[in-house]
Amino acid sequence: EDKVVQSPLSLVVHEGDTVTLNCSYEVTNFRSLLWYKQEKKAPTFLFMLTSSGIEKKSGRLSSILDKKELFSILNITATQTGDSAVYLCAGVAGRGAQKLVFGQGTRLTINP
Amino acid sequence: NAGVTQTPKFQVLKTGQSMTLQCAQDMNHEYMSWYRQDPGMGLRLIHYSVGAGITDQGEVPNGYNVSRSTTEDFPLRLLSAAPSQTSVYFCASSYSMSRGPTGSPLHFGNGTRLTVT
16 A cells, blocks of 8 residues: 655744655655645645655755665755644555555644 | 636535536647645646547545547536535646647646535
């Protein structure tokens, strides 16, 4: 059975701190791993990772994939209150049809 | 750009009632899917479609039906609502795997919050 597990489930930090969110996966015919940010409504796309060891970066956010150890991390540096959200990772599984398997999400709260 | 549009935003049903959640996208995406989101459970795949006329079951399909008569629309039907179907439902779409070997990111609608009493 395909499975994606995120940790921690919840994290509270102060503004300016750096955080690391974890995502481990067991996905059949793995194709890629996606990170999303969910505030009040729809998840919004952050990163797609397909190759091991290549860091994707967008401003203060960065992410990397380890296909040997089957995990990914999402780093946020110099956190701001606007980074407060649920962060979801998902593994893309299968051949032919795209099937995403989501983790439970990490709820990140940034206190001023 | 409308993207993925879901209606209604909120719905309250009594047990046993039926209803259809609507989803439309204007990005010419081949792939469309429905997820439900429950506290502590993440997003779970209900049904998906890789093109008009083709649908398949996801992780939690029981109690739900779908059809895909056009590329743009992918309605989700609850035939006889149950309290266990109280959830937030998201429709999402993307280009199909035929556009590339590694998948393409899903675009989500804003969700429908459904309560079944």
